[in-house]
Amino acid sequence: MLIDSPPEQSGAQTEQDSAPHKRRALRSGGLLLSLGVLALVVxxxxxxxxxxxxxxxxxxxxFDASGTGNDVIVLDVRVPRTVLGVLVGAALGLSGAVMQALTRNPLxxxxxxxxxxxxSAAVVSAISFLGITSLTGYVWFAFLGAGAVSVLVYVLGGSRGATPVRLALAxxxxxxxxxGYVNAVQLLDSAALDRLRFWTVGSxxxxxxxxxxxxWPFIGAGVLLALLIARPLNAMEMGDDAARSLGAHLTRTxxxxMLSVTLLCGAATAACGPIIFVGLMVPHLVRAITGPDIRWILPYAAVLAPVLLLGSDVIxxxxxxxxxxxxxxxxxxxxxxxFIHLVRRRKMAQL
Incomplete structure (x- = not known):
């Protein structure tokens, strides 16, 4: 004889089953809204x-350019500037999200x-010692410097035994x-200082x-890597033991x-100089919207970071x-x- 479950229990079960769908729908709607905001900023x-x-x-x-002065301003100045802003903003947002997940530190x-x-050190060296002045010339030095430091930090952090704390300290x-080296070179070489004064503040x-x-190829590769490791990064945020039990390969991840962050941050720094706060604030803000799931944090950060960067550029x-x-x-x-407001709204123990 079959016994029906009580109506209260059945209703509670239905509500539990529908909660994830509602959460997913809200996140999807928020992402679409973020894309609309990005379109307006563009x-x-x-x-x-x-x-x-x-x-x-x-x-x-x-749509009907004829070579006027305003056509040149729009097509040759503003459109490339906007495209680069979207690429660099997405790179900074994603690299910040990956970094926060890797170190388990939302700050x-x-x-x-x-x-x-x-x-920055590689670019300063190229300009001061090799006489390279064009952006397309020292972009490769930026990647070389970013890659070399990433390897050095990984080795100093313990290589296969690296932990988030060791990596952060290194x-x-x-x-x-x-x-300190960058500042010393600029002080000793006034010509390098003149050429770098805008690049070093981010432009x-x-x-x-x-x-x-x-x-863009390097940013594209960094984006793909970040998306591919989203699931194991999610597991690693629960701790190394929990991640291993879920099948995550810690060293490979x-x-x-680090390779993803090197590609993303190296490309952004080479193109625009070191731009601060975008990679720090946006993922932290996004986490308050999406929760701790890195699979949602990454796309939100890739959309909202360009909003902040391009909006600041317009201002x-x-x-x-x-x-x-x-x-x-x-x-x-x-x-x-x-960011100070966000920090003050939370208890420091929660950060």
Whole structure:
């Protein structure tokens, strides 16, 4: 004889089963909304600049260009700048999310492993000692420096026995030494200081299609790697023992994570210089929306980080017209107070 379950139990079971679907629907809807916000910021980045261009002229330049001065501004300056901003923003957001998952520290950022410092040191050396002045010339030095420092930090952190704490300590030490070297070279070489003064604060002003062609394959490879290791990174956030029991290969995941961060952060630093706060604040903010699941944090960070970067770039173009305020300065001014507010809203034990 079959006995029906009580109505209260059946209703509770149905509600439990529908909760994950509701959560997934909300996350999917939020991601679509984020994509819409990114589209609006992209339009603003193309339409707004240090030199006012009427919207009719912007439309004409995009769909019926005839070589006018405004066409050149839109197509040769603003469009490459916007495309590079999207690529670099996504790279910084993803590298920050991967770094926070790898170190199990929601306050980590891409420079924690010394990647940005390694790229900066290599670029400074190329400019000061080899006389390389073009961005397309020293982009390869940035990758070389980022890769070399990643290997060094991995070795200092214990290689196969590396732990999040050891990696963070090794990266912090490498960053301090390398930035001391960068400052020393700039002080001793005034010509290098003049050439690097805008690059070191972070800027999209030098964007062009040649630079984009150089960096997008590396950013694309870094994005693919980050997405491929999302599941084992999720497991590692619960601790090494739990990750092993779930089948995660810890050493391989850490190596691939560091390689992903090197590609993403190295490409972004080579193209625009070290831009702070984007890779730190956006993943932390996204985690408050999506929860701890890295499989959702990664796409959200890849969409919302360009929103912050391009939005800051647009602000920098208009607040000091006809001059420009570099985007690295604006992200620090905008991101600092917001991040402090986020931290103050939570108990420090929860961070």
């Amino acid at each position: 339009i603003a980045s193309i339409a707004i600049g240090a030199k006012p261009v009427p919207l009719d002229d912007v439309w004409h330049a995009l 980590a950022e891409p420079g924690l492993l010394g990647v940005s410092a390694g790229a 990266g912090t030490a490498a960053t301090a030494v390398l930035y 999209l002003a030098s964007a062009n299609m040649e630079v984009i062609d150089k960096v 850490r190596v691939l994570a 920098g173009r208009v607040v000091t017209r006809p001059a420009e305020l570099q985007v690295g300065i604006v992200t620090a001014l905008v991101g600092g107070p917001v």
